[in-house]
Amino acid sequence: MLVIKNLHANIDGKEILKGLSLTINKGEIHAIMGPNGSGKSTLSSVITGHPAFEVTHGTIEFNGTDLLELAPEERANEGIFLSFQYPVEIPGVSMVNFMRSAINEQRKYRNEPAISATDFLRLMREKKELVEMDSKLTNRAVNEGFSGGEKKKNEIFQMAMLEPKLAILDETDSGLDIDALRIVANGVNKLKSPENATVVITHYQRLLDYITPDFVHVLYDGKIVKSGGKELALELEARGYDWIKQEVEA
Amino acid sequence: MEQQYIDLYKAHRGMIKEHAAAVMNASRDEAFARFARLGFPTTKIENYKYTELKPSLEVDYGLNFRRLDFPVDPYQAFQCDVPGIDSFLYFVVNDGFYPETDDRNKELPEGVIICSMKEASEKYPELVATYYGKQSGKKDDGLVAFNGAFAQDGFFMYVPKNVELPRPVQLINIMRSDVDFMANSHDLIIIEENAKAQLLVCDHTQDDVRFLANRVTEVFVGEYATYDHYKLENTHNRMTNLMTLLIDQQASSNVISNVITLHNGVTRNTIEVALNGKHCETEVCGMVIADKNQTVDNFTSVLHNMPECHSDELFKYVLDDVSKGAFTGRLFVEKDAQKTRAYQTNRNILLHPSAKMRTKPQLEIFADDVKCSHGATIGQLDDNALFYMRSRGIPYNEARLLLMNAFMADVLEYIRIFALRDRMKMLVEKRLRGELSKCEGCVICQ
Numbered sequence: 001m002l003v004i005k006n007l008h009a010n011i012d013g014k015e016i017l018k019g020l021s022l023t024i025n026k027g028e029i030h031a032i033m034g035p036n037g038s039g040k041s042t043l044s045s046v047i048t049g050h051p052a053f054e055v056t057h058g059t060i061e062f063n064g065t066d067l068l069e070l071a072p073e074e075r076a077n078e079g080i081f082l083s084f085q086y087p088v089e090i091p092g093v094s095m096v097n098f099m100r101s102a103i104n105e106q107r108k109y110r111n112e113p114a115i116s117a118t119d120f121l122r123l124m125r126e127k128k129e130l131v132e133m134d135s136k137l138t139n140r141a142v143n144e145g146f147s148g149g150e151k152k153k154n155e156i157f158q159m160a161m162l163e164p165k166l167a168i169l170d171e172t173d174s175g176l177d178i179d180a181l182r183i184v185a186n187g188v189n190k191l192k193s194p195e196n197a198t199v200v201i202t203h204y205q206r207l208l209d210y211i212t213p214d215f216v217h218v219l220y221d222g223k224i225v226k227s228g229g230k231e232l233a234l235e236l237e238a239r240g241y242d243w244i245k246q247e248v249e250a
Numbered sequence: 251m252e253q254q255y256i257d258l259y260k261a262h263r264g265m266i267k268e269h270a271a272a273v274m275n276a277s278r279d280e281a282f283a284r285f286a287r288l289g290f291p292t293t294k295i296e297n298y299k300y301t302e303l304k305p306s307l308e309v310d311y312g313l314n315f316r317r318l319d320f321p322v323d324p325y326q327a328f329q330c331d332v333p334g335i336d337s338f339l340y341f342v343v344n345d346g347f348y349p350e351t352d353d354r355n356k357e358l359p360e361g362v363i364i365c366s367m368k369e370a371s372e373k374y375p376e377l378v379a380t381y382y383g384k385q386s387g388k389k390d391d392g393l394v395a396f397n398g399a400f401a402q403d404g405f406f407m408y409v410p411k412n413v414e415l416p417r418p419v420q421l422i423n424i425m426r427s428d429v430d431f432m433a434n435s436h437d438l439i440i441i442e443e444n445a446k447a448q449l450l451v452c453d454h455t456q457d458d459v460r461f462l463a464n465r466v467t468e469v470f471v472g473e474y475a476t477y478d479h480y481k482l483e484n485t486h487n488r489m490t491n492l493m494t495l496l497i498d499q500q501a502s503s504n505v506i507s508n509v510i511t512l513h514n515g516v517t518r519n520t521i522e523v524a525l526n527g528k529h530c531e532t533e534v535c536g537m538v539i540a541d542k543n544q545t546v547d548n549f550t551s552v553l554h555n556m557p558e559c560h561s562d563e564l565f566k567y568v569l570d571d572v573s574k575g576a577f578t579g580r581l582f583v584e585k586d587a588q589k590t591r592a593y594q595t596n597r598n599i600l601l602h603p604s605a606k607m608r609t610k611p612q613l614e615i616f617a618d619d620v621k622c623s624h625g626a627t628i629g630q631l632d633d634n635a636l637f638y639m640r641s642r643g644i645p646y647n648e649a650r651l652l653l654m655n656a657f658m659a660d661v662l663e664y665i666r667i668f669a670l671r672d673r674m675k676m677l678v679e680k681r682l683r684g685e686l687s688k689c690e691g692c693v694i695c696q
């Protein structure tokens with residue numbers, strides 16, 4: 001589904017990704033771990049097409065199309081979704097307007113007619129229940145004044161609305177209490193199918209207790225330096241990153 | 251520039267007076283003397299330093315001292331942008347009040363008078379004389395003085411004590427001429443004690459010539475009265491629109507003024523609200539959407555002359571291309587105006603690096619027990635918000651539009667006529683999409 005080869009990317013002339021390769025097939029769950037500043041969020045930004053990052057080398061293919069040729073909105077409509085590490089507040093733009101625009105753009109992209117008002121409301125209700133999201137939140141402006149945990153839940157709500165093929169969750173577990181963590185993980189698991197794939201970026205094993213990864217990767221200094229099964233996450237939790245750094249530098 | 255008009259006045263003084271509302275003649279020579287002394291405002295004058303009016307004033311405009319009718323029936327010919335608002339509807343063509351009014355205007359409550367200044371000063375000379383010039387007559391302002399010398403007529407509205415208008419009044423100013431043309435008008439609006447009225451003024455241009463309108467509107471709002479003044483400009487870019495709106499508020503009155511520039515050429519709005527009694531409330535708002543080489547200058551003054559009044563001011567601008575915006579927020583609090591609460595906000599978005607905005611809060615506070623705040627920002631659309639929306643599949647242009655509409659939304663909250671608020675939301679969105687000048691039929695743009 002997603003094939004990244006030898007990816008190099010800069011921001012402000014500074015190289016952050018330094019030859020990263022990764023292949024994700026449909027039906028798989030990948031966890032990406034790694035120390036602060038290693039480039040995990042940069043990888044998500046580059047996949048989703050953030051204009052601040054410049055790709056200097058390498059390729060990203062998504063279901064056979066050259067992703068780097070597409071605008072961020074086209075990538076989204078091809079089925080890529082990012083749950084932001086730091087979701088953005090958009091004062092004045094209501095959640096309802098925002099979601100309706102997003103849904104209708106997706107439908108337009110697929111040559112489908114705009115969603116009817118009743119279908120839209122039904123969809124909103126269904127997905128709110130899935131992530132146990134309070135209607136108080138969906139009646140407000142996008143993320144405005146939401147708590148850290150509410151913002152994360154809202155990301156998963158949007159993911160449920162848009163049903164992406166590839167979802168990247170960038171530290172969606174950070175700042176969540178135990179209940180919220182369970183709800184978010186349940187949401188992700190319910191949306192899981194053999195047709196889609198999930199990338200979970202996290203620092204903690206605790207999320208992986210709920211969402212079982214097929215693969216665990218360590219991103220360090222702009223590259224994937226180690227990959228393994230779910231037991232790698234347990235090992236990282238127990239031993240930290242120093243041994244990996246030593247392996248890399250050796 | 252001035253000399254031409256000074257000579258014109260001297261040559262046609264008799265004719266101007268002969269065709270003018272009598273009450274307006276009483277102070278005409280005095281206004282002329284002031285104009286002769288002051289001249290037109292230039293950028294050297296502090297209050298006009300942001301907007302160069304010279305190119306607009308240099309044009310050789312025709313004037314209509316003889317008050318000849320222009321061949322147009324606005325009720326037939328004109329489709330305003332704000333139809334479907336259930337209102338009492340009136341037209342002013344250039345500076346003449348259009349006499350054929352709507353049958354429904356007969357439903358005005360008893361005692362309410364809406365007519366031309368000329369008619370009002372013939373039928374109710376004392377009423378008109380009590381108010382005319384009481385605010386404008388003292389202004390040391392070249393444009394107001396010019397208006398006092400040359401304006402012959404205007405719109406008159408009187409709502410007596412305790413009367414509430416069942417519908418808003420809509421006044422449509424249409425500029426209509428085959429040659430470059432100048433209109434001067436003086437409007438007088440009197441809302442007596444405990445009365446309630448809403449006025450929507452729409453400015454339009456009909457023909458593809460250069461126009462200049464120099465309008466002075468004096469509003470008197472009595473004790474416990476409520477008044478809304480909405481002004482919507484949707485003119486073409488060969489229009490110079492100079493407006494002076496002077497509002498006198500008496501104790502416990504409540505006023506909203508909301509001045510919206512959707513499409514224009516060169517616009518200068520001077521808005522002054524004087525709180526002349528205790529417990530007044532006033533909301534002074536406005537928005538500007540400008541592009542190409544449009545210019546909009548809003549110069550506002552809120553004068554807290556009495557204690558315990560509350561003013562809120564909010565102006566927002568979205569400027570694209572090489573357009574220019576200016577905002578001055580003068581806030582004056584008299585020594586004895588204790589317990590004043592006054593808040594002012596001006597926010598601006600520049601969509602293009604060549605667009606220019608100048609903003610200036612001007613606080614003159616002489617009382618000590620006051621709560622005042624002011625804030626001004628000039629920025630771009632939030633890139634992070636744009637990317638966030640795009641990452642959800644919303645295309646760049648749509649995302650920008652959502653942000654701009656959101657940016658303007660709170661100014662539209664200051665419209666207390668719900669049908670008008672909805673209509674304005676739509677017009678703002680159309681304007682931001684760049685569709686307004688193409689579809690509305692009344693805007694002729696180069």
Ligand SMILES: Nc1ncnc2c1ncn2[C@@H]1O[C@H](COP(=O)(O)OP(=O)(O)OP(=O)(O)O)[C@@H](O)[C@H]1O
Binds near residue numbers: 011034036037
């Ligand atoms: N806008 C920017 N300008 C300059 N440097 C940046 C910018 N954004 C990120 N970086 C740098 O890129 C590097 C990688 O950052 P990134 O956010 O991808 O790390 P991360 O692995 O997600 O870290 P964390 O675990 O803390 O979220 C860091 O050194 C960071 O300082």
Ligand SMILES: [Mg+2]
Binds near residue numbers: 040041042085170171
């Ligand atoms: Mg990160």
